[in-house]
Amino acid sequence: MPEKNSFRVLRRAEDSDARPLAAYRSLGGYAALEKAIRQQTPEQIIQQVVDSRLRGLGGAGRLAGEKWRLVRKANDEQKYVICNAYDADSRSYVARTLLALNPHQVIEGIVLAAYAVGASEAYLFTRSLYTEGIAAVQTALGEALDANLVGRFPAQYGLWDKPTSINNVETLANVPLIINEGAAAFAGSGTVITGGCKILTVHDFAVDAEPTLVEVPFGTTLRDILTQAGVRRADDELRAIVVGGAEGGALPASLLDTPYDFDAIENVGAIVGPGVIEVLPVATCMVAWAMERSRYLGKESCGKCVPCRLGVKRIEGILEGIVSDLGVSGDLDVLDEFADYVPNGSLCGFGVQATNPLKTAKRYWPEHFTTHIQEQQCPTKTCLPVRAHRFVTKHVLP
Numbered sequence: 001m002p003e004k005n006s007f008r009v010l011r012r013a014e015d016s017d018a019r020p021l022a023a024y025r026s027l028g029g030y031a032a033l034e035k036a037i038r039q040q041t042p043e044q045i046i047q048q049v050v051d052s053r054l055r056g057l058g059g060a061g062r063l064a065g066e067k068w069r070l071v072r073k074a075n076d077e078q079k080y081v082i083c084n085a086y087d088a089d090s091r092s093y094v095a096r097t098l099l100a101l102n103p104h105q106v107i108e109g110i111v112l113a114a115y116a117v118g119a120s121e122a123y124l125f126t127r128s129l130y131t132e133g134i135a136a137v138q139t140a141l142g143e144a145l146d147a148n149l150v151g152r153f154p155a156q157y158g159l160w161d162k163p164t165s166i167n168n169v170e171t172l173a174n175v176p177l178i179i180n181e182g183a184a185a186f187a188g189s190g191t192v193i194t195g196g197c198k199i200l201t202v203h204d205f206a207v208d209a210e211p212t213l214v215e216v217p218f219g220t221t222l223r224d225i226l227t228q229a230g231v232r233r234a235d236d237e238l239r240a241i242v243v244g245g246a247e248g249g250a251l252p253a254s255l256l257d258t259p260y261d262f263d264a265i266e267n268v269g270a271i272v273g274p275g276v277i278e279v280l281p282v283a284t285c286m287v288a289w290a291m292e293r294s295r296y297l298g299k300e301s302c303g304k305c306v307p308c309r310l311g312v313k314r315i316e317g318i319l320e321g322i323v324s325d326l327g328v329s330g331d332l333d334v335l336d337e338f339a340d341y342v343p344n345g346s347l348c349g350f351g352v353q354a355t356n357p358l359k360t361a362k363r364y365w366p367e368h369f370t371t372h373i374q375e376q377q378c379p380t381k382t383c384l385p386v387r388a389h390r391f392v393t394k395h396v397l398p
């Protein structure tokens, strides 16, 4: 499929324009779809996707092929594919970039998924703000329909209660590569547990610049990812790299040689999540950073579960007190209790991950907390008080 060694899923400025159908086809586009439909059964495609070790690239990390197999086996005539191109974390530029610059590969991946699971309808949802991506996909879809690459599937049933395969847009865009290259070749560029590559949105907050997108094989070290993204900073010139977006964990420079893969990243307290990496300048106070993240996450909680709805806001409140030099040593124990209580009492992944910023800030920069509490000063001299009084903070658990 696409030009050798040029790109896999991510189109970059120096790559040729793949948006027109003729251009995409000249790069080998839709060859995977033709190969699949002419030569392979749906079960063979699913087995290839399983063998490729393609995992949910939206952050869930579940093997995509296993998810497809469940939908394939469901005893229902009407099945659906849903492509999630929403970028729930607005720091991620992956979905908007794929839609705008590589729409046919997204469509080809969706049709391959539909063929594999037996779906006659597919939906793509995205942000209405992504006008460039929406226009590109609509144009591409029109071209694919005119070329009979995609059929018109009349709706016969509602979406509800029907077997549905929901996949992230990047996951689906990788499927044509698996069909073209074969599962073993695709898996060969990742690790023993995750095949293929990941698109990452890298923000360097020490410089005022747009984020950089890179596509790297799973297993690439965080240090190499920063290098490929053009972030050239000595270890002592950065405070932390935050891996995983809004719910990601902050890691010190001493962990820059950690390989980027689901388990390795989770072992150090961060997550793959939406594939966002942020470089924090050395002047960052990590208590203030955890406070701001908790404030954001408290607003994002849907409020269904009490531990998530109230717990994250209480964490924010305690951190506000510490930042304002009103903290007491007992606050640290209460924060630890919340760090367990919120994930354990939450229904969905949001609550499970919501305390990662707090936990990693405390784990790797405990001196920032003690300096604020014991010496009543900010370790980086950057914090301004946000409270004039402290709330009485009681232990969460009896």
Ligand code: SF4
Binding pocket: 300, 301, 302, 303, 304, 305, 306, 308, 309, 346, 347, 348, 349, 350, 351, 352
């Ligand atoms: S854990 Fe999920 S479902 Fe529960 S309140 Fe938080 S966001 Fe809502």
